[in-house]
Amino acid sequence: MLEVPDSEIEARLRFDNPWWQTGARVPFSELPRRAYLSPLLTLVADLSVRRAVVLLGPRRVGKTVLLHQVIHELIASGVSGRAILYLSLDTPVYTGLTLERITLMHEGLSGLGSSETRYLFFDEIQYLKDWERHLKSLVDSFPQCRFVATGSAAAALRLKSQESGAGRFTDFLLPPLTFCEYLRFIGRDDLLEPDPDGERAYRAVSAQALEALNAEFVNYLNYGGYPEAVFNERLRQDAARFIKSDVIDKVLLRDLPSLYGISDIQELNSLFATLAYNTAQEVEIGKLSQNSGVVANTLTRYLEYLEAAFLVRRIRRLDENARRFKRARGFKVYLTNPSMRAALFGPVDAEHPAMGALAETAIFSQWLHAASLMQRLFYARWRGGLEVDMVGLSPDLQSVSWVVEVKWSDRVFHRPEELKGLLAFLKRNPVARTPLVTTRTCSGKKQVQGIEVEFVPTSVHCFTLGRNVLRDWEQG
Secondary structure, eight states: OOOOOHHHHHHHHHHHOGGGSTTOOOTTTTSOOOTTHHHHHHHHHOTTSOOEEEEEOOTTSSHHHHHHHHHHHHHHTTOOGGGEEEEETTSGGGTTOOHHHHHHHHHHHHTOOTTSOEEEEEESGGGSTTHHHHHHHHHHHOTTEEEEEEESOHHHHHHHHHHHOTTTEEEEEOOSOOHHHHHHHTTOGGGEEEOTTSTTOEEESSHHHHHHHHHHHHHHHHHTTOHHHHHOHHHHHTHHHHHIIIIIHHIIIIIHHHHHOOSOHHHHHHHHHHHHHTTTEEEEHHHHHHHHOOOHHHHHHHHHHHHHTTSEEEEEEEOTTSOBOTTOOEEEEEESSTHHHHHHHOOOOTTOTTHHHHHHHHHHHHHTTOHHHHTTEEEEEETTTEEEEEEEEOTTSSSEEEEEEOOSSSHHHHOGGGOHHHHHHHHHSOBSSOOEEEESSOOEEEEETTEEEEEEEHHHHHHHHHHHHHHHHHTO
């Protein structure tokens, strides 16, 4: 059997690294920057700590673009282009190569001495078997090199990173676009302004601006979590096919089967479609097993796989006294990006019946940018069908910090007494911050049964939440 000769591998490396030629342009360097570029660049450029950086995130959220923008900034800061190597491990010519061989090959091609600093970027590292063992070995064997790896199976990579790379890897998560990033990328963040009545609050600049903001919020639900779809008009016109074929199908039909040895792909695909259609709804394993015909143990594994691929995320349930269940049978499942539902079942408009669930999913997805706070995010549900959409607990998990009820309707603003679950929960549990209810267009504060409740348009809250979470994240 013929093997790929070194000459072909070297030719591909030169193709993937055009910046080895003086003055060559770095691909994607002209695209708008995400808020994550600066902190990732700082992490990569800091050579005082000998660790590999593992960039995690779902497919098509811009990991490869972000890597190339880091490369561009390194070269702009004076790093020689020949000291930087990029390659994607899902490229066939690299199949079977070890990371050590690639590292040594780059050393020879770069013309740099073994003691000189180099930066090596390995994209889609999950396709290399036992990648964590190989990467850890590189960190120990090549102290003069900074290694950066990316992968789409976020949770699986993080688990292996924590198990095998303790003290050697630093994880860096890149979620889908926030609503505020989406608006900035399309040049419509002028629709909002800081609210003088709130230190970290925003408001639409006018009634006309709120109408335009709501229209962009619907666009965000349909395709706005993916930078490529935002930038490319052709993809926007057929966003559903792009998201389904380039994101969902590749994960369900290729990534997960190869990573976990799944044989019944149709079973997994059917489960994901069910969860996507019911995003933001409560799920019980027993009932889901009965409805799908898949045994409970298999369902539990599939949910873990879907979380590992960053397609869904589960949050746990509280009772009416904000107490956690020792054996919770039910939990909520959210898509990590609401655009996936539109890709599977068709785009939505402002009047679509699924708007309420998708609005809640969009607000939930903003919290994905605050990984530490996600551990304190719950929902409440108890006997009688009463519930509260989102509950944030204090850092010690002993008290309630905030609550949010998500509605895509102005009805509750005019009839706040209908918020039975929220009001019942608030009477039992003191809340540190004013409870929040989202609407379609109405805003203001009202006293409801002796409790002050704040009402904010859903699109405004989604922007505010994403902006504040990113601001906190950037400031460390």
